[in-house]
Amino acid sequence: MTARLDQLTAPVEVGVFYLVPTVRGEWKPYGVRDWPVIGPRHNDRHCLNFDPTHYHLDARFMPSFGRSDDDWFWCQVAVAPLQVNIRLNADGLPDPIWKRRKCRRTENPYTPQLMEQVSRNKGFQCLHDEYAGRQAKHDGRGWVCPHRAVPLADHVAREGVIQCPLHLLRIDAHTGKVLPREGA
Numbered sequence: 001m002t003a004r005l006d007q008l009t010a011p012v013e014v015g016v017f018y019l020v021p022t023v024r025g026e027w028k029p030y031g032v033r034d035w036p037v038i039g040p041r042h043n044d045r046h047c048l049n050f051d052p053t054h055y056h057l058d059a060r061f062m063p064s065f066g067r068s069d070d071d072w073f074w075c076q077v078a079v080a081p082l083q084v085n086i087r088l089n090a091d092g093l094p095d096p097i098w099k100r101r102k103c104r105r106t107e108n109p110y111t112p113q114l115m116e117q118v119s120r121n122k123g124f125q126c127l128h129d130e131y132a133g134r135q136a137k138h139d140g141r142g143w144v145c146p147h148r149a150v151p152l153a154d155h156v157a158r159e160g161v162i163q164c165p166l167h168l169l170r171i172d173a174h175t176g177k178v179l180p181r182e183g184a
Ligand code: FES
Pocket: 039, 145, 146, 147, 148, 149, 150, 164, 165, 166, 167, 168, 169
């Protein structure tokens, strides 16, 4: 049986198939696909000043297009502040549909260059400062990001920290507290 992401109690594993939420749309030059998405449909007016309603791509389940830099590419697409926003059908993004997808990577590898960019971005600083010190809720499986209520049970912790893949809040894997941004 294929497990649904929202039922997992441990991080995803590479090579395993899961049922993941997807949204259909055209994204040039990759054509029409059911793209894996993560978190709710939302806008980022607050702090990040990004108005369009969007989903975020889930880099863990992005297909391989035979690129030699496949991991790097999808992770940049999914994490970089502006490209992170998938706007496939700008008007009326549909509800996600659960589809079977293979896990190709366990997380978005946050490159030092990307983290450097984020740490200098005033919008991210505003968001991260506002949430620092907040207590994440536990949904019985794992911590839930207090920003957009994204369940994090299926995400890996690195050195005791889970980083929310949407807007990169850092959460203490043991206590569920949102950590201050690095350099604050
Ligand atoms: S949903 Fe925004 S940081 Fe988690």
